[in-house]
Amino acid sequence: MTGWQQVQQAVIDRIRAGHWPPGHQIPNEADLARELGCARATVNRALRALAEEGLLERRRRAGTRVAPLPVRQARLRIPVIRAEVEAAGRRYGYRLLHRARDPLPAALRPLFPDGEMLHLIALHEADCAPYVHEDRWISLTVIPAAAGADFAALSANEWLVANAPVSDGEIAYTAGAATAAEARMFGCAEGTSLMRADRITRHDGRTVTRVALTFRPGHVLTLKL
Amino acid sequence: MTGWQQVQQAVIDRIRAGHWPPGHQIPNEADLARELGCARATVNRALRALAEEGLLERRRRAGTRVAPLPVRQARLRIPVIRAEVEAAGRRYGYRLLHRARDPLPAALRPLFPDGEMLHLIALHEADCAPYVHEDRWISLTVIPAAAGADFAALSANEWLVANAPVSDGEIAYTAGAATAAEARMFGCAEGTSLMRADRITRHDGRTVTRVALTFRPGHVLTLKL
DNA sequence: GAGTGGTCTAGACCACTGT
């Protein structure tokens, strides 16, 4: 009965009971281990998991504290669009609409200092209906192999997850009104609310790719707590 | 040079190099430890982290496989709205607009079988301008103490994180058009695109609270890969 | 039944950082 999950529960219980209020420094690992009758490694495992969840804050030498404002975190599983469509039992389609070494718009200049870029525009379809519109820029300086990839056969996303080392990035979601062109494409009224995503992927501090996605009307973004 | 991060990198390198294609079963922990010259616990730590990231799939007896389609995951830190506003250097305001034991709408009936509910409507403000509109239902069966809480002084979210044990839940984001009432509240045109969130929080399989949030125009939802 | 990952232990050393 000395599992790390029990240790975790014991800590949670004391926080909930008010014995350890927000901001309070809790005993160090060695003391907790002695008190709970387990090895320090077990306590470490339990506390590390709680810190990842945002319930605790840990710093060397400074010790472990109860987070002042417990920040809840949710996980978003970002599916490859093809998998998302097929999981819904619909037929996936992909059409490459544009591919060229276009000059980089000024707005994106800060992201890609080197400038040698590949520009792709594509449409993902579900049962032959437009599903997601994709406007992507890929740095040929960071990923030279992209110049020779056949993006008409395989979507850029799928090619990149298999061929590009990725370390970090961000996604920003916003709600926006459909332009006239988007309204035509999705068969909706101009001004309809659409979900947009702007995704930047980096490796070693250099931007690998930036993609602007526009989802069909009614798209739902689901996250698990 | 036998840290778990080095083990992790070694595994990633082999996957990238194509030695271990998607779906391939990789050597077991003991063999990998011997080959890389470290303890099995170190290999375990590395592989467990990669499995959490979605790059590997692990099952007892069946071994460890490279995920067929590496599902990238992003983390959303869900801030307490007050902290979000204050972090932007703006003054936070909170107004409780409605509080009553209203009858549960039929649409929400399946979520709360027991039916004794508290209904709250509130507005979060930044620099006196509407920031987020909140429409919340709290189960008094699951959280009886909520009946006596002073939600005029402290937002329901902050009260709940401090007083309600929470195990899991979901958030669903959508883009929608502003209703006439929302347009008046936010000072925007009717039909303006707004980000909405529908959040359900559970404990022990019972729904604790359900909240519908409507964000001011231009809200950006940012996630880190 | 046997092989795999999941976990625990006791001890040790290291890295960081507050004082």
Added chain:
DNA sequence: CAGTGGTCTAGACCACTCC
């Protein structure tokens, strides 16, 4: 400088599950 968490080790036992 000293105290804390971060990590590694070698060994052990257990839980699950495929064969």
